[in-house]
Amino acid sequence: MRLELVAVICLIIIVGVSVLSPKLRLATPIVLVVIGLGISIIPGVPPVHVPSEVILAGVLPPLLYSSAINLPLVDFRKNFGAISVLSVLLVIVSAFITGFLLFLILPDLDIAAAIALGAVISPTDAVAATSIGKRLGLPPRLIAVLEGESLVNDASALVLLRTAIGATAGTLALGGVGGGVVDFAYSSVAAIAIGLVIGFVTVFLRSKINDSVLTTAVSFIIPFIAYIPAEAIGASGVLSVVVAGLYTGHMGAKHFTASTRISERLNWRTIQFLLENGVFLLMGLELKDIFVAATVQSSESQNLNAVGSVVLGLGAALVLLVIRFAFVGPLLAVQQARAHRRDPGGTDAAEATGWRGGVVLSWAGMRGVVTVAAAQSLPEGTPYRNQLVLIAFTVSIVTLILQGGTLPWIIRVTRLKGIDEAADHAEFATLVDELRAAGLRVLETPEVSLPNGEVVDESVVDRVRSDADLRSESAWERAHAADAGGSAPHEQYRVLRLSVLRAERAALLDARTRGEYSSRILVRAQVMLDQEESRLQSSDGPH
Template identity: 50%
Template sequence: MDYALLVLFGILTIVAVASVAPKLGVAAPLVLVVIGTACSFIPALPPIEFPPGLILSLVLPPILYAAAVNVPLVDLRRNIKPIAGLSVLLVIVSALATGLLFYWLLPALSLPAAIALGAVISPPDAVAATSIAKRLGLPPRLVTVLEGEGLVNDASALVLLRSAVAATAGSVALWEVVGGFVLAAVVAIVVGLVIGHLTVWVRSKLLNPVLNTTVSFAVPFLAYLPADELQASGVLAVVVAGLVTGHQSAKHFNAQIRISERVNWRTVQFVLENGVFLLMGLELKTLVVQVRDESSLLQAIGFGLLATGLLIVVRIAFVVPLIALLRRDQRRAAQAGKDLESAIRHLDRPKSEAADAPARMSAPTTGRARRFLVRRRADVDSLTADGLGWRGGAVLAWSGMRGVVTLAAAESLPDIPYRAQLVLIAFIVAIVTLLVQGSTLPVLIKALRIVGTDSGADRQELATLVRQVSAKGLAALDNPNLVQKNGAPFDPAVMDRVRADSQLIGESLREQANVDEAEPPGFAGLDTTEEPSAVDDSAATIGPHQQHRTLRLRVLRAERDALLEARATGAFSSRVMERAQHMIDLEESRLAQLSDDDF
């Protein structure tokens, strides 16, 4: 089949499904799997099969990188215990349990080969689960745990798969497997850290957003290839590089580069993630054809269903004690918060009150200690305010859908007995978990009545943050040594305007924090049928800063219309038009951020 035609079909299908799926109340990956499966059995469609290493080396790295750059490092650190448990320990337990099952069911299959298949089907894919979780407004911590698990469990499964495949070629001691697993992880982390920091430094020198974003497209492969050559986990190196980049971007990249990178990588992630789910369905017919014997086909289906059931049971059995452990940590955190608060007050004592202390820490040491304690207190506050209860644990236990890694890893299985059946078993596990768990997860979430984020509280928090940040910015304007590069003082009128604008933004956000949620945002209170200067009498019920934002948006709309008219006449050069358009876009984007649409 012509790959260009396949790509065209895939893109159009992905866009159509992504547009319709939210209206149907289902996750797009589930619909794509069904469509792909149905299309694979069309007689006119030839068998579709990709090289085994294509997805693993070309598709998986950018998917993981795109996900990693958007995961806040602080959230990952605060949830390291559940993420590590689910992404490492649960993967190993699942691989061993299902490996023993296959070893018992298939007599000609060696134990290492059986564990290799267990490693293939052990890591869940968080794409479907997180898309459902975000759409239904689950608590942020639960979403973070699912995302973190999806990032790290791929590396655990693939390292375990590599060790099991190596064991099929000869006898390997247990300590060698464990040592190889740890070494692969450590080397991958080092490679990811080096590549992440190095590419951030290089990109910080590129101020052109196009060039900068282009370099970012190479980062996943710059991390994956050397780690893979060193027999380490290439996908873990990609994840670490992505986390470093996401954490450092606010400091080293300007706003335009960040906006460009965000949009481009979201597009790449959207196409690749959904494309893989469509591909899963399209390849099903090819896998069925490879298992030519009807009895073998039925056997593979039965074994796939058995493995699916075992994976679900193992995950539930693992999550129950994990939630109990996290609830215990939450109770301990309440007392830890009091101890940390007491320690902070102790450090903040005036020197006169601390005169009886035998040794007073120096000011720099005290500052570092205080920052550490304040950060720990924030971690504790987050843990106590957003705990994972039993209802969240139920969602976590049922979010075991398989996906892209199972697809990629299954195709990489070596030439071992029952290979065609084993690959088909892996695909059956992935498709069944996607369709069964993915379709019932929204029902479970609604039945449990899990409370997600509070939009009103988010607006209040945003207003508080802006007030604090604005105060810092205004303080910089009061610096008596503030001068221009040539040493001349700034124009007082310009400084007053900057000060007024800064205060206006902060006051506007605080005003919106108290706006009734039933009031429509945007152009509420403005009669849009009149000229921009004509404001309806109902505008008196809206705060002055809301009116300012609304009128500015109207002015920008008129300016945009005039710009389009000027472009139609061809009276100005394209570079001037582009710059003017960009200025309007930036201003409109700033004003749009003052809206509460996102909460």
């Protein structure tokens, strides 16, 4: 089958599943894995194998960058303690415990190779968890911890994997545990430095480009120019990408134009959607051939067959879940105690995650993209290599389907309270008031003038002032309506105005059909209607 036809079919599947899965109350990644597996077992379907280098160097950097630029740095800093423990300490402990157990079970497997597999199956993937959590209204702080953990633990797991592989090959500079610690520290510190430099330079250069199309196009290469030099000097490329993305997302609000931010957000959301869902479909497609390869190798070695590998994978998934529960409990207890000390009974204490959030956070530790790619990067000479890859795939598939599939039920059973919509509207309205006060100070000078020195007519000043007042009034109307459970006048205005815009758009299409206006005038009118419609649609709830 032609490659381009395969790509078209995969894209149709991804879009179709994404449309249907919310109606089925299932996470899109879970459905895609099952569909991929179903396709792979159809007689005549050729084997599917994508080299791990393509995933690690071609897919992972843009995927992590897309997540990083959309994760508010304030949320990352606020939850830095929890994110650090889950993404670094938990990964290391999980890798060593699962690796040591595999070392005890499998003869001929050295401890470094076993820890390498432990590093492969340790990092979590928040795609399925956050897609379910956002749909069911999980607390924003819990979502932020899940997203932050999945960003950083990819880097720590891959650094640990490389260190373990280096120990297997005897290439660590100082040897032993000391060499591993030095390698881990160097890889992390150097990656952070490179990520910051790349982020600073690219933000500065892009801020000098006024064309949103050009600056968004430049953004497409940032993940790779952060990844490649870090990997070239032996640092963590993925950590460098994450740091560059966090810096860009934070500083973009200050240095980029509004059109650039809108264009970048939309384009990167599209890229992220295609890449992450494409990898989950690929997981299902590859699983049959990985099972076959493990079966062939087991018949040669007669030590561990494919079924035994699946059983070990199930056991490893259970061990990882137990370790995660053991970590999350004390972590959240400490976090809640600190929050109460800082602000007893206040917002920070209220947001601190209790036992309900702890259960959900523990259960949400599914494996995904990194586990799939990293497993296939194990050296060819590694004992039980194909079986180890199958173990990693089993962990990923089982956690994704079982934990991801039951996560909505866990959320409902724990009765975890999510976003308080009325409080959100009130907080948004308060912020709008603060912004309005800062903006109106511009109009308080005796004679307001334009940059070219032209004095502005008083009626224009009044109009600008009333626009600011109207925006604030609308925000408070929505807050009061949310409290009362009714519909605010502003919401009525929004719905009515959208109806008017639809009629205007129909008239524009009619005018285009008649051919009475030039194309450039028609395009200007369409842009005008699109901008207002986009503004009205984006105002559907505080952001």
